[in-house]
Amino acid sequence: xAKTTQPPSMDCxxxxxxxxxxxxxxxxxxxxVYWYRQIHSQGPQYIIHGLKNNExxxxxxxxxxxxxxxxxxxxPHATLRDTAVYYCIVRAIYNQGGKLxxxxxxxxxxxx
Amino acid sequence: xxxxxQTPSNKVTEKxxxxxxxxxxxxxxxxxxxxxxxxxxxxxxxxxxxxxxAADDSxxxxxxxxxxxxxxxxxxxxxxxxxxxxxxxxxxxxxxxxSTYNEQFFGPGTRLTVL
Numbered sequence: 001x002a003k004t005t006q007p008p009s010m011d012c013x014x015x016x017x018x019x020x021x022x023x024x025x026x027x028x029x030x031x032x033v034y035w036y037r038q039i040h041s042q043g044p045q046y047i048i049h050g051l052k053n054n055e056x057x058x059x060x061x062x063x064x065x066x067x068x069x070x071x072x073x074x075x076p077h078a079t080l081r082d083t084a085v086y087y088c089i090v091r092a093i094y095n096q097g098g099k100l101x102x103x104x105x106x107x108x109x110x111x112x
Numbered sequence: 113x114x115x116x117x118q119t120p121s122n123k124v125t126e127k128x129x130x131x132x133x134x135x136x137x138x139x140x141x142x143x144x145x146x147x148x149x150x151x152x153x154x155x156x157x158x159x160x161x162x163x164x165x166a167a168d169d170s171x172x173x174x175x176x177x178x179x180x181x182x183x184x185x186x187x188x189x190x191x192x193x194x195x196x197x198x199x200x201x202x203x204x205x206x207x208x209x210x211s212t213y214n215e216q217f218f219g220p221g222t223r224l225t226v227l
Contacts, residue, residue, distance in 0.1 A: 041220070043203050044155065098216070099145060100145075101157065102147075104154050
């Protein structure tokens with residue numbers, strides 16, 4: 001699975017959009033981009049995933065660049081409860097067993 | 113419905129002792145994963161079960177670590193002759209199947225401290 005690079009930390013004002021970038025320049029055509037987050041003292045939680053089209057669900061939007069070398073997770077109206085570590089993960093479509101390879105993630109602090 | 117549960121939530125042991133950590137996955141989930149998370153790091157994959165069998169144990173750090181899932185539901189991670197470096201949060205996750213398309217549901221973890 002391709003390696004990802006994320007900024008170690010970011011701040012966001014409550015109510016504003018949080019835009020979390022991820023670089024995955026070595027991604028191959030059969031690899032998905034996944035996002036999980038981990039709130040303090042909890043297990044990671046799935047947010048969203050995509051292959052090449054932009055995706056949106058009730059939690060967030062995922063924007064993948066046309067060359068697929070980077071992506072951005074968007075939390076449209078961040079709340080204090082969105083304070084967490086956000087992990088961008090690349091997984092092959094045929095990843096046998098589906099194990100997740102986590103990096104160090106981005107620690108997002110939402111401030112009032 | 114009930115999520116993934118792990119027991120105990122905290123375990124303190126002495127160096128050299130044996131410990132068992134338990135994971136109860138979501139009912140009906142055939143895939144089960146163990147991860148280990150050291151302070152300030154992302155979770156690190158240990159082992160994956162599909163049903164009763166360990167399909168991928170490439171993440172187990174050495175032969176002191178062993179895991180079982182005898183009936184295809186509950187799993188136990190066993191650590192022999194614990195060392196201080198084994199101190200970490202041990203996370204369990206389950207999934208409806210092993211497909212990349214399936215999200216993994218994580219438990220709250222067991223915090224292991226080896227003194």
